[in-house]
Amino acid sequence: MLSTPIRYALRALSTFYPLQKPLVFSGSGATLKLSDLLLAAGQKKPLLVTDSFLLENNKLDPLLEHLNAHDCEVTIFDGSIPNPTFTEVETGLKLSIDNNCDSVVAIGGGSVIDVAKVIAAASTNNVTLNKLAGILKVKQTPLPFYVVPTTSGTGSEVTNAAVISDTKTHKKQFFVDPKYVPIAAALDPELLKSLPAHMTAAVGMDALTHAIEAYTSRNNFADTDRDAAMAIKLLFDYLPVAYAEGENLKAREMVAQASFLAGYAFSKSSLGYVHAISHQVSAHYNTPHGLTNAIILPRVLRFNKKVCAEHFAKLEVMLGGDSSADTNTLAEQFTVRVDQLAEQTGIPANLPELKEEDFRNIAKDALAEAWRSYAVPKVMRRKDVEMILHSISVGDRNVSFA
Ligand SMILES: [Fe+2]
Structure with a gap:
């Protein structure tokens, strides 16, 4: 169990710097409402981090059509995998930088969301992923970050942390910072109903x-x-x-x-x-x-x-x-x-x-x-x-x- 001084320090931290909750859109169509918030905030070049299953099964067509109809230029990264490594984050980060993305939208399970969190932070913090790993290492505000979970359980849509494995050492690296909490989350049952x-x-x-x-x-x-x-x-x-x-x-x-x-x-x-x-x-x-x-x-x-x-x-x-x-x-x-x-x-x-x-x-x-x-x-x-x-x-x- 945590030693008493650390427990009191954590308690003080949570009391004086309370964890923020994302805005929540809930119910069928919540994903489109979330995208309206992104549009209203003036973001026009989102990086969409997702998995290929959703794209191949046309689950994201309504969202992509909605964003295209509002002159959004969406860059898609569907290379995330279970137990992601630095390699996946670096691939998505390159897409984000090369396409001058102004925001990140994660639609997927816990791994997709974790990858997207770190891409959003790495896009604005010019440091290696090893330097970003750890507690309170995010100096610059990440790209505006939105989440649509497609599994219900990990809680990654609300937490201040991501777990990514170092590609070389295979050790899990924890990225923990209040800046990883998304701006908004959509709890959309239409995207959850096909979960086995x-x-x-x-x-x-x-x-x-x-x-x-x-x-x-x-x-x-x-x-x-x-x-x-x-x-x-x-x-x-x-x-x-x-x-x-x-x-x-x-x-x-x-x-x-x-x-x-x-x-x-x-x-x-x-x-x-x-x-x-x-x-x-x-x-x-x-x-x-x-x-x-x-x-x-x-x-x-x-x-x-x-x-x-x-x-x-x-x-x-x-x-x-x-x-x-x-x-x-x-x-x-x-x-x-x-x-x-x-x-x-x-x-x-x-x-x-x-x-x-x-x-x-x-x-x-x-x-x-x-x-x-x-x-x-x-x-x-x-x-x-x-x-x-x-x-x-x-x-x-x-x-x-x-
Ligand atoms: Fe858990």
């Missing part, structure tokens, strides 16, 4: 993890508690619907709202051990982030159940639990409710990739990440992480801790 069910579930459970880790963080604030709780409510109500009925626009929009709220909450407060363990598991076995979190989450809830009993009980009552039941019973019901949501959305109980011989290193690195970065409610020991990993390898969600 298994990805809908995985990224939705990632959003749930963001919300729960923010809600139980020791660096929480009144607004992060409120946004995290609302995100949790929306996810329990609408994620199963979005999973079962991909074309249900209301469910898609509500899950996108939940992702946005959870993204804001964890950016300001903190993540926790689910992410600390998940990052190491994904680094070892290349497992998808959302799915890995979804599988780890029930175990970490059980680890935190005693110390977070009041938090879990409040959430359980919000979700319809019996308010006359005692706190520990409600907390237990909440963990079962999360298991049920995972089952309802097809999240498996185990990860077959896990190998016993890796547990020690995964645990060591997870504890180090949490120590550096997260205001967790209760400190884990190495054997706790190893128990969690073992429970995942045998597919038992109901692990019990001493």
Whole structure:
């Protein structure tokens, strides 16, 4: 867990320099409304960072026609990939500079948005990407930056950070600065409805993890508690619907709202051990982030159940639990409710990739990440992480801790 001086320093930073939220356009047609804002601001040469699937399936035709009709000269960069590297950013940056782009619009998943964030900053800061990596390294204001997420879960549309791997070292580099927060985001269900069910579930459970880790963080604030709780409510109500009925626009929009709220909450407060363990598991076995979190989450809830009993009980009552039941019973019901949501959305109980011989290193690195970065409610020991990993390898969600 974060040392006390760092936790207080972070708290002071968040209090005196609060994280800004982007403007939000929501519902069918939100993308066009966002583009109207760009036009009204006088931007005529946007760089559109997106993925080829959206272009090839004509998903962006209405936006491109709208911008062309208003004499916009759109430069398209569709070379972003999952787990992007400096190479992708440098290719997009060259397009931005060569075409004298005056703004950046990201339409895609978390990787596309991360690449676009760094392109927007690098376009106005004449430094190498290595110099831009790190905390508070953005000196000049980035190009005006707009976002349309096409997966609901990463929260990248609202966060102040991007993760890009160094092409040479393959190490993930974190770019963290309030200037990475977009001007505006469009939560457009028309662009979300084709997300496959298994990805809908995985990224939705990632959003749930963001919300729960923010809600139980020791660096929480009144607004992060409120946004995290609302995100949790929306996810329990609408994620199963979005999973079962991909074309249900209301469910898609509500899950996108939940992702946005959870993204804001964890950016300001903190993540926790689910992410600390998940990052190491994904680094070892290349497992998808959302799915890995979804599988780890029930175990970490059980680890935190005693110390977070009041938090879990409040959430359980919000979700319809019996308010006359005692706190520990409600907390237990909440963990079962999360298991049920995972089952309802097809999240498996185990990860077959896990190998016993890796547990020690995964645990060591997870504890180090949490120590550096997260205001967790209760400190884990190495054997706790190893128990969690073992429970995942045998597919038992109901692990019990001493
Ligand atoms: Fe996450």
